[in-house]
Every structure is written in C-alpha cells, then in structure tokens.
Amino acid sequence: MTWLLAALLIWPLAWGLNGVLVRRAPARMARVAVPLIFGLTVVFVWEALVRGFGIEPVILPAPSKVAQTFADNRSILWLDFVQTGLKGALAGWVIGAMAAVAAALLIDRSPFLTRGLLPIGNLVAVLPIVGIAPILVSWFGFDWQSKAAVVVAMVFFPILVNTVAGLAAADRMQRDLMRTYAAGWGATLWKLRLPAAMPFIFNGLKIGTTLALIGAIVAEYFGSKDVGMGFRITTAAGRLGADMVWAEIWVAALAGSVFYGLVALVERWATFWHPSQRG
Amino acid sequence: MKSLGPVLTVVAALLALWYAAAVVMNAQWTYDQAERAGTEVTLSELLADTMTQRRPKLPAPHQVLSELKKTVIDTKVTSKRSLVYQASITLGATLTGFLTGTLLGIALAVAVVRSRVMELSVTPWAIISQTIPIVALAPMIVVLSSRIGIEGRLIPKTVIAAYLSYFPVFVSMVKGLRSPDAMQLDLLRTYGAAPGQVFRKLRLPASLPYFFAAMKISMAASLVGVIVAELPTGAVQGLGSRLLIGSQNGQPLMIWAALVVASALGAGLILMVGLLERLLGRMMGVRA
Structure with a gap:
C-alpha cells in the first residue's frame, strides 16, 4: 500500500x-x-x-530484479553482445555502408542508371527486407556471417538512396565554380560533392544503426549458434525468464544508444558546417 | 514517365542476373546428384535442372511465380494454405497497429508542441525508445500476453507495430506543427484568433505534408513489426509464420512466395497513403 x-x-x-x-x-x-x-x-x-x-515477476519484473540479473550475468550478456552486436550488426553495417556508398558513386556516373535504379531503390527501402533472413541463414549458416548478411541487405538501400540524393545536393553554381578551377571528376567529388553529401549520408547511416541491430537479432530467430542476443531472448522467453529477457533488452537499448550516439558524434565532427549542427 | 525506360531496363537486368545466379547457386546440387548416379551432366541438362529443382538454394523467378499462382490463385481464400488469407491477417494487424501508433504519435506531438515540460521530458526518451530494437521485445510480448490470458495474436502484434510506427509520426508532426513562420502566426494574431483556432486553421494544415511523409515510413515500419511479431514460436497465422515454417521445413519456395506477397502488401500500402495524400491535397486546394 x-x-x-x-x-x-x-x-x-x-x-x-x-x-x-x-x-x-x-x-x-x-x-x-x-x-x-x-x-x-x-x-x-x-x-x-x-x-x-x-x-508476478514472470509478467513484469521490477527494475531492481532486472538490474540484479544484469549484474549476475555480465559475462553471458557480454558474449551475446560480441556475437550479435559486434560480429553481426557492426560488421554488416560497415560492409553494407561501404557497398552502398560505392554503388551510389557508380550509379551517379550514369544518369540512365540513376533514373532506372532510384525508383527501385526507393521502393525496396520501404519493403520488409527482414523477410530474407531465413533465406540468408540457409545460405550462410548459423554463425554470425548470415546475420551480417541480413544486416548488409537491410542497411544497403536506405544508405544508397540517401547517398544518391546527397550527391545531387551540391548546386549548379558550386559545380560551375569547380569547373572554372579545372577540377576533374575526382577532385570535384572529393572537395565538393562528397562533403555536400555528408549530411545525407549520415542520415542514412543513423537509420542504419537501428536497422542493423534489428536485423542481427531477428536473423537469430531463424537459427543461430548457442550464443547471441536473439538466441538468449527466445530461450529465456520460452522458459518464462522475463528478468533475463529484460536484461537483454537493456543490453540492446544500451548498444543501440551508444551506436547511434557514436555515429551522431562523428557526424558532428564531419559536418560541423551544416546549419543543423550549429544550432 | 521519362524514367519508365530506364526502370524497365534495370528490372530486366536484375531478372537476368537472378537467372544467372540461380544457375550458379543450384549447380552444386545437380553435380552432386549426377556424381551419386555416376553420370555426367551436359551444359543443357545443367541449365534445365537448375531451373526446376524442388528445393533450390535460389529458386528461379518463374518457380516463385508458379508457387505464387498455386498459393494465391489456385487455393481457396479461406484455406490456411492460401497466402491471401495469411496476408489478410498480417494486413489487419498492420493497420490496427499503424492507426494506434499514428494516433499516439499525433497526441504526443501536440502535447510536446504545447508544453515545454513535456518537450524536455519526453523527446530524449522518445529517441532512446527507437534505439531499442523493439523486435527484441516481440517474443516476450507474445509470451506475456498469452500468460495474462489474451488468446488472440492481434494485441501483441498491434503493440509492436504501434511502437514502431509512432516515432516517425511524432518527429514529423512536431516539425510540421512548428513549421508556420512568425509572419503567419502574427497574421492570425491580428485576426484575434484564439490558440485553438491557430492550431486548427494554421498549424494543423501546415503539418500535413510532414504528416504524410511520416505516414509512409510508419506504414513500412508497422508492416515489418507485424511480420517480426508473427515469427516467435507458436505463431500460426500471418506471413511471418509462413517465413518461419518455410525456414524450418527447408522449403525455399514457400519463403520466397511469402516474401513476394509481403513486399506487394508493403508497396500497396505505401501507394494507398500516397493516393490519400493526393486526394486530401486536392480537397484542400493544393496545386499538384
């Protein structure tokens, strides 16, 4: 009372x-x-x-109980985080981001491809791509490689679409200026268009951080080794161990926030000149 | 319409790539079979076989199409094997979740715009709430609600979909409701408009473009949420469960068909939002 x-x-x-x-x-x-x-x-x-x-703790455990579980299982939670957060999500995010930026640069060279691929990219970016998780798990096995592959597929299109939009962000006047300097495609890209695209690229990267964790965890529902956040959550939920599930959720929230925060920090450093950063 | 040609070209190229990949990925199985039987495979046999395997690593597009025809057209809509039936279940949960999430997002945005305390208290947590991979909660919410005694699967799915879809609406509505500039606000003040009138006649209409952009994102998020919520063990209905069953029974065709239907559903929903946007825009006199 x-x-x-x-x-x-x-x-x-x-x-x-x-x-x-x-x-x-x-x-x-x-x-x-x-x-x-x-x-x-x-x-x-x-x-x-x-x-x-x-x-009942089975339905909703008190925060103190979750904290207790968290403290008691630090080593397990850490291993799960390494498996899902670092090997699955981070590796996939890095590969996906690099592939997407590279693809955007390629597409950007050809107006034909831009017009052909962009509508498709925009469409695919809103489709439920998590659905290919079972297929990729059956291709790449139960270890972290299949999780990273799912993450690559999930982050690729948002980053691609944003990067292509960003590469178009430098306006005509600025491009003409570069031309009067006799700057080639490479120099224009490096000194004008990539910096101008940075706010867009970072937007895609930030969307990607959340998607990456989601992808890595969901992929584990379709089969995983006996370590990983998704694996732990399903087994704990099956045993009605709500405190363990919540501890794992805290790990996910912490990992997600730190991941997002780090990208936002890098963004502030890389795009310090943008109005949204000068606040 | 200018981009129709390029889009079709790219689609054709992707299809060609898909067929080529199907040959390459399924070849191993064909070789293994031939070796077991002690025969050689010629190139034409190889091509024919990789297109028609029952459990291919990567099914060819026409195989997916025939599976779709089997489960969408040839099966009765009321049957559990019908993808139309499964899709309708997913659709129902998506829409309820989306509506709940959208209403919640609007309510939060209005509160945040009107109260500074709300803004400072809620906004950071709304952002943090989105860095939590909510899908992690999906199995828990499903188990929980069956524990509390909620039999149907609709409520847990709706909760997850709403959680995923409130945030884009919230963020955009805050931006949209704040979008009228000082001039416009001053004009309404000279008219002696009450705060409620300012809200109804200026802020709300000004936020509509933001609102629709957010609705598209929310709709996509909501669909993903529902499909993921259908995954946990015990889920028996919906497209997500078809994915899981296909994965557990090793039936790639089933997975691919469900995937195609899910994508079509997603694209259709987004299209609907776009149509609604145009319709409402015309009613309010927006020039296209």
Whole structure:
C-alpha cells in the first residue's frame, strides 16, 4: 500500500519539479536534468507499482530484479553482445555502408542508371527486407556471417538512396565554380560533392544503426549458434525468464544508444558546417 | 514517365542476373546428384535442372511465380494454405497497429508542441525508445500476453507495430506543427484568433505534408513489426509464420512466395497513403 501511495505521490512531485526547472533553471541544466528526472520517475513508478500490486515477476519484473540479473550475468550478456552486436550488426553495417556508398558513386556516373535504379531503390527501402533472413541463414549458416548478411541487405538501400540524393545536393553554381578551377571528376567529388553529401549520408547511416541491430537479432530467430542476443531472448522467453529477457533488452537499448550516439558524434565532427549542427 | 525506360531496363537486368545466379547457386546440387548416379551432366541438362529443382538454394523467378499462382490463385481464400488469407491477417494487424501508433504519435506531438515540460521530458526518451530494437521485445510480448490470458495474436502484434510506427509520426508532426513562420502566426494574431483556432486553421494544415511523409515510413515500419511479431514460436497465422515454417521445413519456395506477397502488401500500402495524400491535397486546394 505504501508503495502505491509513493507511486501516486512521486509523479506530481517530479512533474512539478520539472516545471520549475524549465522555468527557472539555466537552459543547459534543464536540458539534462529534466529528462533525467522524468526517466528516474518512470523507473521508480514501475518499481513501486510492481511491488504495490505484487505483480508476478514472470509478467513484469521490477527494475531492481532486472538490474540484479544484469549484474549476475555480465559475462553471458557480454558474449551475446560480441556475437550479435559486434560480429553481426557492426560488421554488416560497415560492409553494407561501404557497398552502398560505392554503388551510389557508380550509379551517379550514369544518369540512365540513376533514373532506372532510384525508383527501385526507393521502393525496396520501404519493403520488409527482414523477410530474407531465413533465406540468408540457409545460405550462410548459423554463425554470425548470415546475420551480417541480413544486416548488409537491410542497411544497403536506405544508405544508397540517401547517398544518391546527397550527391545531387551540391548546386549548379558550386559545380560551375569547380569547373572554372579545372577540377576533374575526382577532385570535384572529393572537395565538393562528397562533403555536400555528408549530411545525407549520415542520415542514412543513423537509420542504419537501428536497422542493423534489428536485423542481427531477428536473423537469430531463424537459427543461430548457442550464443547471441536473439538466441538468449527466445530461450529465456520460452522458459518464462522475463528478468533475463529484460536484461537483454537493456543490453540492446544500451548498444543501440551508444551506436547511434557514436555515429551522431562523428557526424558532428564531419559536418560541423551544416546549419543543423550549429544550432 | 521519362524514367519508365530506364526502370524497365534495370528490372530486366536484375531478372537476368537472378537467372544467372540461380544457375550458379543450384549447380552444386545437380553435380552432386549426377556424381551419386555416376553420370555426367551436359551444359543443357545443367541449365534445365537448375531451373526446376524442388528445393533450390535460389529458386528461379518463374518457380516463385508458379508457387505464387498455386498459393494465391489456385487455393481457396479461406484455406490456411492460401497466402491471401495469411496476408489478410498480417494486413489487419498492420493497420490496427499503424492507426494506434499514428494516433499516439499525433497526441504526443501536440502535447510536446504545447508544453515545454513535456518537450524536455519526453523527446530524449522518445529517441532512446527507437534505439531499442523493439523486435527484441516481440517474443516476450507474445509470451506475456498469452500468460495474462489474451488468446488472440492481434494485441501483441498491434503493440509492436504501434511502437514502431509512432516515432516517425511524432518527429514529423512536431516539425510540421512548428513549421508556420512568425509572419503567419502574427497574421492570425491580428485576426484575434484564439490558440485553438491557430492550431486548427494554421498549424494543423501546415503539418500535413510532414504528416504524410511520416505516414509512409510508419506504414513500412508497422508492416515489418507485424511480420517480426508473427515469427516467435507458436505463431500460426500471418506471413511471418509462413517465413518461419518455410525456414524450418527447408522449403525455399514457400519463403520466397511469402516474401513476394509481403513486399506487394508493403508497396500497396505505401501507394494507398500516397493516393490519400493526393486526394486530401486536392480537397484542400493544393496545386499538384
């Protein structure tokens, strides 16, 4: 009962505090503190509700229990992360990104190909590509190679479409200027068009980060070795080990956020001149 | 229409590539069979055999087509073997999930635009929520809901699809609702418009282009979510389950057919959103 009361009390309290912070505190501080308070409040209310209502851990484990499981299984979780996050998702993302940029450069040389491939690329980018996971798993086996292949297929088209759009972003005046400098195709590409395309390419890369983790995990549902995040989630869900599933979800969330954050950092470094980065 | 020629050329090239790949990838099996039988294969035999294997590594396009004909046209729509039936189940879940997610996205966006506290509290977490590969939750949500006593598969699928599709709508609607510039806002102020009127007559119409762009992304995301939610063990209906069954029984043709139907479904849904956009645009007097 006390837990329920606490949950009821803490919510308006935190909300009020956030309201005060938004109005009074310096903008910089509010930007960090407000979401933090909000997040902590949600976790606290979750804990309090689970305890107050006595919800079975099978259905929804309390955050404290998940944290406990997380701490107890660090080595397993780390191995799963290496298998799925690094070998599957990251390797596939890197290969897919390089292939997509290379393909975009090739397509870009021919207006005919641009007009032919772009509509198809746009179409494929919205299709449920995860569906080819069973096929790729049967081709490349149960280890990480098949997961990386799924990831390649998933990230390829968004990055391709964005890169082709980005290569067209440099405007006529700028290109003419390069021509007056007698710059060839290579120099124009390197000094003007690739830098101008960077914001678009990074957009594709960021979309790719989430897709990569999804692809690597889903591919494991179709068969995997006895390690990996997708494998662990399905087996834990089968045993009704909700705490383990949630611990794995925390790993996924952490990995996803860090991955996204790193790409965003590189983006800020590479496209510091773009209006969206000068804020 | 200018790009029709190039598109057709590229499609033809892709088909040719597909056939060539089918020959190369399926050749191994043909050679193995011939070796076991102690015979030699000529080139023409090889070509014929790689096109007609029952369990090819890579089925040729016409094999996929005939499998499609078998499961779409020749099978009764009510039968479980019919892909039309399976697709209709996936479609139903996709649409409910998409609607739920879209409404949630709009509601969140309106709240964020109206309240600074909401904006600072919710926005970072909305972004973080998308870095979580939600598909990781799919088997859990399915197991959970059957544990709580929800029999049908519709609710877990809807939850996942909604989770995937709310975010694009949320982000774009925030952008769209903020898109009217100071001049336009000032004009409405000189008219003495109330905040509600500003919202209805300026912000909402201004956000429509953003809204439709987001709807296309959401629709695609929603379909992916539903298909993935149909994968976990025990799923018996929907295109996702066909993928899983095909994979477990080693029937590539089944997987490919389901894949084609899923793609057609996705393309059709996006097309519908595009049509709706044009229709609404015409009603509101947008010049095409």
